Amino acid sequence: MTPSLDQRFADAMGAALGPDFPSDIGLAVSGGGDSMAMLTLAHNWTHRWGVRLWVVTVDHGLRPEAAAEAALVRDTCAELGWPHATLRWHWDGQGNLMDAARRGRLSLIGRWRGGLPAVLFAHTRDDVAETFLMRLARGSGVDGLSAMAPVREIRDVAPPAPLTEDECCGDRPPGIATEGFRVVRPCLDMGREELRHYLRVLKGRWVDDPSNEDPHYDRARVRKLLAELAPQGLGTETLAATAGRMSRAREALRARAVAAWHGCGREGVAGDLILERDAFAALEADTRMRLLAAALQYVSSAEYRPRAAQLEALLDRLDAGAGGTLHGAELRCDRAEIRIFREYAAVAGLRRAVTEGGLWDGRWRVSHPTPSGLEIRALGEDGWRQSAERRAGGPPHAVARALPAIWDGDRLVACDALGIGPGGTTRLCPGGIEGQSYPAFLLSH
Numbered sequence: 001m002t003p004s005l006d007q008r009f010a011d012a013m014g015a016a017l018g019p020d021f022p023s024d025i026g027l028a029v030s031g032g033g034d035s036m037a038m039l040t041l042a043h044n045w046t047h048r049w050g051v052r053l054w055v056v057t058v059d060h061g062l063r064p065e066a067a068a069e070a071a072l073v074r075d076t077c078a079e080l081g082w083p084h085a086t087l088r089w090h091w092d093g094q095g096n097l098m099d100a101a102r103r104g105r106l107s108l109i110g111r112w113r114g115g116l117p118a119v120l121f122a123h124t125r126d127d128v129a130e131t132f133l134m135r136l137a138r139g140s141g142v143d144g145l146s147a148m149a150p151v152r153e154i155r156d157v158a159p160p161a162p163l164t165e166d167e168c169c170g171d172r173p174p175g176i177a178t179e180g181f182r183v184v185r186p187c188l189d190m191g192r193e194e195l196r197h198y199l200r201v202l203k204g205r206w207v208d209d210p211s212n213e214d215p216h217y218d219r220a221r222v223r224k225l226l227a228e229l230a231p232q233g234l235g236t237e238t239l240a241a242t243a244g245r246m247s248r249a250r251e252a253l254r255a256r257a258v259a260a261w262h263g264c265g266r267e268g269v270a271g272d273l274i275l276e277r278d279a280f281a282a283l284e285a286d287t288r289m290r291l292l293a294a295a296l297q298y299v300s301s302a303e304y305r306p307r308a309a310q311l312e313a314l315l316d317r318l319d320a321g322a323g324g325t326l327h328g329a330e331l332r333c334d335r336a337e338i339r340i341f342r343e344y345a346a347v348a349g350l351r352r353a354v355t356e357g358g359l360w361d362g363r364w365r366v367s368h369p370t371p372s373g374l375e376i377r378a379l380g381e382d383g384w385r386q387s388a389e390r391r392a393g394g395p396p397h398a399v400a401r402a403l404p405a406i407w408d409g410d411r412l413v414a415c416d417a418l419g420i421g422p423g424g425t426t427r428l429c430p431g432g433i434e435g436q437s438y439p440a441f442l443l444s445h
């Protein structure tokens with residue numbers, strides 16, 4: 001017999017958060033059927049665990065009904081006895097609207113969360129199947145076709161800016177944001193229809209968002225297509241199960257790439273990476289692509305992978321012994337090795353006031369209290385010249401130029417990698433994670 005939804009929810013929470021539940025958990029609830037069902041499931045589950053829920057709704061200001069939907073969530077929370085906040089998002093008109101709304105939502109929730117370690121989202125099996133079909137249409141491979149993970153770590157690259165009065169109306173969780181938080185998706189193995197049925201039985205309320213049916217949006221068209229494909233055997237469960245198999249294949253390929261890295265690469269002294277050319281050339285195609293894509297993301301802190309066609313062209317150049325630049329990274333070959341490091345042009349204009357704990361270029365954290373009025377920016381040609389007499393080893397010129405240095409106006413004060421200054425002014429935090437090694441990065445990218 002299939003376990004009840006309540007039991008499946010409890011199991012998913014246990015798998016995501018381990019045996020020690022945090023005392024307070026966030027819930028992203030839009031007012032739609034999936035997240036209203038998640039709210040009810042979470043409410044019933046708290047009786048067992050004594051966890052306090054903090055509910056949040058984002059009003060994207062895109063549809064007139066959105067305010068009423070947020071009010072429905074607020075009123076339901078008031079009945080259930082949970083605090084609730086409505087956050088307001090304003091589109092700056094840049095990029096794809098749906099994409100911008102998703103990112104904006106996550107960023108607002110990240111700023112609202114206070115000290116909450118986890119926020120639940122109600123992505124379902126149907127979302128997994130729809131994403132799978134959309135990626136298939138783009139010609140994605142194993143990685144793109146993989147199901148979304150039940151837990152995703154979100155790292156703060158800078159301390160989150162507090163929400164303004166205009167952005168937040170309602171209750172805010174206590175505590176101070178630390179390193180980041182977890183997006184948890186406890187409904188991934190539940191169907192949309194199943195969740196609505198659960199709500200109907202419990203006489204719960206929800207609102208159907210009309211844009212889910214609006215053919216202007218990719219996702220709405222894919223939903224319709226899925227309904228047409230189901231009778232041919234291409235139903236939600238089948239596609240979601242294949243996406244799950246793809247995730248397992250991706251994990252295996254990542255593990256293989258890490259093993260290959262140990263046989264052909266090493267980390268440089270300044271966040272750069274070095275590959276032995278012959279050993280790298282002998283690897284199989286998927287592993288080479290994976291190592292290279294992750295290496296470019298690792299040195300440039302880029303959120304996304306470079307495109308496959310660009311990577312293939314770069315691999316051809318590397319095989320011919322030529323270097324190049326891609327994705328904010330530079331690659332140089334000598335007879336034996338390929339060195340991958342941050343492209344100077346990408347950071348040349350990056351200047352920040354020095355604040356302890358602040359992140360520069362997404363991967364260097366200022367770790368030394370310094371007098372005020374100093375600036376952190378790339379070493380550049382000027383810093384390389386100024387350090388000529390004082391350099392105590394360190395990486396070559398091409399790598400050093402893009403490293404963080406502390407400046408007092410035009411005077412170079414410190415650059416750790418070159419042994420200039422008091423030492424320990426900046427430490428490497430790839431992807432915002434303290435001490436993350438390249439193999440660890442590779443396993444998650």
Ligand SMILES: Nc1ncnc2c1ncn2[C@@H]1O[C@H](COP(=O)(O)OP(=O)(O)OP(=O)(O)O)[C@@H](O)[C@H]1O
Pocket residue numbers: 028029030031032033034035036056057058059060105120121122123127209212
């Ligand atoms: N405006 C919003 N405010 C708060 N959370 C949201 C909002 N929109 C989406 N979410 C969260 O992200 C999840 C996935 O978003 P998506 O737009 O794919 O939802 P959906 O499948 O339409 O779900 P729902 O029926 O809950 O709206 C939602 O289930 C919810 O947890």
